[in-house]
Structure formats: structure tokens, C-alpha cells
Amino acid sequence: GNQGAIPSHPNLLNWLSLDFMNNGWNMKRLVKTMVMSSTYRQSSKVNSKNYKQDSENVYISRGPYKKLTAEMMRDQALASSGLLNKKIGGKWVKPYQPDGIWNELANQIGENKYRAGKGEDLYRRSLYTYWKRTIPVPSMITFDAAERSMCTVKRQATSTPLQSLVLLNDPQYIETSRALAESVIMSIEEKPSEWIAQSFKRVISRAPSSTEVDMLMEIYDSELSRFTSDEISKMSVIQIGESKSNNTINKEKLAALTIVVNAIMNLDEAKHA
Numbered sequence: 001g002n003q004g005a006i007p008s009h010p011n012l013l014n015w016l017s018l019d020f021m022n023n024g025w026n027m028k029r030l031v032k033t034m035v036m037s038s039t040y041r042q043s044s045k046v047n048s049k050n051y052k053q054d055s056e057n058v059y060i061s062r063g064p065y066k067k068l069t070a071e072m073m074r075d076q077a078l079a080s081s082g083l084l085n086k087k088i089g090g091k092w093v094k095p096y097q098p099d100g101i102w103n104e105l106a107n108q109i110g111e112n113k114y115r116a117g118k119g120e121d122l123y124r125r126s127l128y129t130y131w132k133r134t135i136p137v138p139s140m141i142t143f144d145a146a147e148r149s150m151c152t153v154k155r156q157a158t159s160t161p162l163q164s165l166v167l168l169n170d171p172q173y174i175e176t177s178r179a180l181a182e183s184v185i186m187s188i189e190e191k192p193s194e195w196i197a198q199s200f201k202r203v204i205s206r207a208p209s210s211t212e213v214d215m216l217m218e219i220y221d222s223e224l225s226r227f228t229s230d231e232i233s234k235m236s237v238i239q240i241g242e243s244k245s246n247n248t249i250n251k252e253k254l255a256a257l258t259i260v261v262n263a264i265m266n267l268d269e270a271k272h273a
Helices: 010-022 027-035 048-053 070-081 101-105 119-123 138-142 161-169 171-187 192-204 210-229 231-238 251-265
Strands: none
Touching: 010 027, 070 138, 070 171, 070 192, 138 161, 161 171, 161 251, 171 192, 171 231, 171 251, 192 210, 192 251, 210 231, 210 251, 231 251
16 A cells, blocks of 8 residues: 555565475465464563663564553553552453443343442453443443444554543543552652662563663653642542542642552553463
8 A cells, every 4th residue: 555665575475475386385384384383472671782782672682562451451550559459260340430431321121220330340341341232341442442333353452542531531440540559659758760660660561671660750840840739630539439549648748649640550661471
């Protein structure tokens, strides 16, 4: 097509074509040859040398990032915050959902009102989320979960502004951000840069660079100044969700760090494996 590009590895395509022909047009052998190759099986980890020579990964110097599924995104947030309920098996559960959706879409006969769970049910793995085929979970659909109205062999893997809006506004993600912020504040002496570094490591699984810490500190300082003068905004952030915030922690600092943690959860690295 007119928006396409020429092959990055024409000689490899020629070799694969000839190999395919010379071995009886054996499709199974061709696929096995590709998936057993060291290139296909390589790690997605990036070292500085390869990144400098192949920043766009045109020459396949590393494995591709794999986008987390909708279930993985939610479970990762719960796990990093310490809220995840690891119970295995049992009845389905109903996590948070925007008000009014069921009232509009549900059949008025039978269960036509969504009743969110209570306590630990809100923090169970996404695998156990109650799913009504005609009213799929909005946040899951935004992250490309299958609607289950038809058989889906492979999910899409899109990146849209709506996904960031879910991470920024969904009660589950704000609550997990606050829970992680509380955990960090309680475990480390009062030093915001250390709070940010520890939060970053728990979400991204690596230590942040000094530049990244500095950028996140700017967000923290700005939000701390805002929350210090705005009681309503401060309380609206730390009171979101069923779990109660720790009253012994300075509310302005907790709210500011909650915003920073939420920003970390929105980083591209947090959305990929």
C-alpha cells in the first residue's frame, strides 16, 4: 500500500522463501524455523549499545515489548500497591464500575442494578470479575479485552488517550496509587525523592534515573503546593475507594505522592511486559 515501507530485511525474506520452497512447501517447518531462531526468542531488555545503534528496533536487535492485557494492567496496579487479594477460586466478584451504565443497558427484568463488591472482593484478581456479555466492563474494554459477543482468537493491542484517562480517573487506579503512596511513606523516612524512587521501582521494576526522579519531583512539589491551599481537592483524592487512608500521614504529602504514583502508572513502561 501507499503507506507501507520497503522490507527492512529483504535478504532474509529471500532466504526464507527459498528455504520454504526447497523443503516441500512445508508450512509447519517454516514456522518452527522462525520461532526457534535466536532472534525470535531474544529478550526485550535494551542495552545502551544496541539502543544507540537501533533505537527503533528496525534491525530486531531486541524482542518487542508486549502490551499488558486489561486484566494484567489492573492486577499489576493492585499487586504493586499491596491491595491484591491472592485468594484462589470462589465466586465471581464485582469491582468498581461507573454509575448508571447498568440502568441504561440492562434488561429491566431481573438484576438490572450493578452492586459493586465490598471489602477484599474489590481487590481480587481480574480473572474473577463478573462479566455480563451485553454490558462488558468499561475499563476492561478500553484496554482491548474481548467483548465475548463472538470468538476472539487474538486481542487487539491499541494505545489510545482513553486508556490514559482510565488510569487517571478510575477509582481502582487512584485507590491503588494512594495505597502504594501510603506504604512507601510509612516504610521510608521523610524524604520525597526516596518515596518517588521506591514507588517507581515497585511499579516499573527498575530504579529510576536521576533525571526521572527530578521530573517526578517537579510534579510532587507542584501538587503539594496545590493541595496545601486546596482542602477540597486534597480530600477528594485520598478518600477515593473503599479502603481507608491512614490518618497518621500528612494529608497534603499523601495526596501529592498519590498523583506522582498515578503518573508512574501511566508511563509506557508500566503498560508493557
